[in-house]
Amino acid sequence: NQRIVLASRPFGSPKADNFRLEEAAIPTPAAGEVLLRTVYLSLDPYMRGRMSEAKSYADPVAIDAVMVGATVCQVVSSKNPKFSEGQWVLAYTGWQTYGISDGSDLMPLGDNPTNPSFALGIMGMPGFTAYMGLLDIGQPKNGDTLVVAAATGPVGATVGQIGKLKGCYVVGVAGGAEKCRYAVEVLGFDACIDHHSDNFAEQLAKACPQGIDIYFENVGGKVFDAVLPILNTGARIPVCGLISQYNATELPPEPDRLSLLMGTLLVKRIKMQGFIIFDDYGHRYHEFASDMSQWLAEGKIHYREHLVEGLDKAPDAFIGLLEGKNFGKLTIKIS
Ligand code: NDP
16 A cells, blocks of 8 residues: 655745655554555645644644545445445545545445546536635626636636536636636637736736626635726625635735725725535535536536546645646556
């Protein structure tokens, strides 16, 4: 059994030596438990938060403990009557090649799923996040201008595509020309602006001639600074993530924009609401699953994965995720 543990807590960007690859014996399941072999491991931005000691909505990973994460696994052996050998499951066994579960946290995916890894992306946590954040908090209406950053990642790409299905004018923000081209040509966004360009704020304003009705917040920082002045009266802001700040070690430079933000919220009667997907919407997963499986079957939603082979590649791939090096849902394939 190979596993990656948290060796030390990062200051700023995580480094390779914050992780340690270990060899351990393959665990033996006790009565009621199943032994799982990891086939896919999901790497997600929230893991940066778990590497820190700071209090959040979930406990940090302890030093020397296996890094947390959702996995798609096959049952190797079962001492739990609900699961049988060979069955595929969505599990939370983390960054390791074998794991044990008592079954309570497993979601069965069948004996022969067509796209097992989709359970970590478009049919799983990121897709669900996009769906609930946009539909429940964003309240899209026909003709609304919707802006979303990290536009080619699993959350942003799904937000924009659902926005199109709801009749929105969709403007993406992404890192680089290739990602922007993909957002427009494949995902069907109306425009996509590269946040690395010098006159990014100017370009964004030009791409949103009617202002912004929904800003789906994935990144914060300079993207939010560019969005704030062009928000419309009555705009909605689902606050999903602030990835540009996850590696920050200090507050952003002066001037303090807090009163500008509060003033804008007040004068323009803007609704800004954070959410944590499973805590707030876990009970509505079936609504999402039913709509999304239909959209996928009808070819209305595209899903792109960025597959990386080998557990040992997970630390580097994860460090890259926080720098925009992934292009699509970052997933580790374990052979
Ligand atoms: P992505 O696969 O989209 O990966 C993150 C992307 O963020 C990068 O590829 C990069 O894309 C972009 N990015 C990184 N740094 C910056 C920066 N400084 N400025 C602008 N963009 C940056 O991730 P996900 O789709 O999985 O997640 C998107 C967001 O949703 C994250 O903030 C995540 O924490 C949040 N989230 C929240 C949940 C909730 O329950 N609230 C649940 C799931 C996700 P690019 O190169 O295009 O800039």
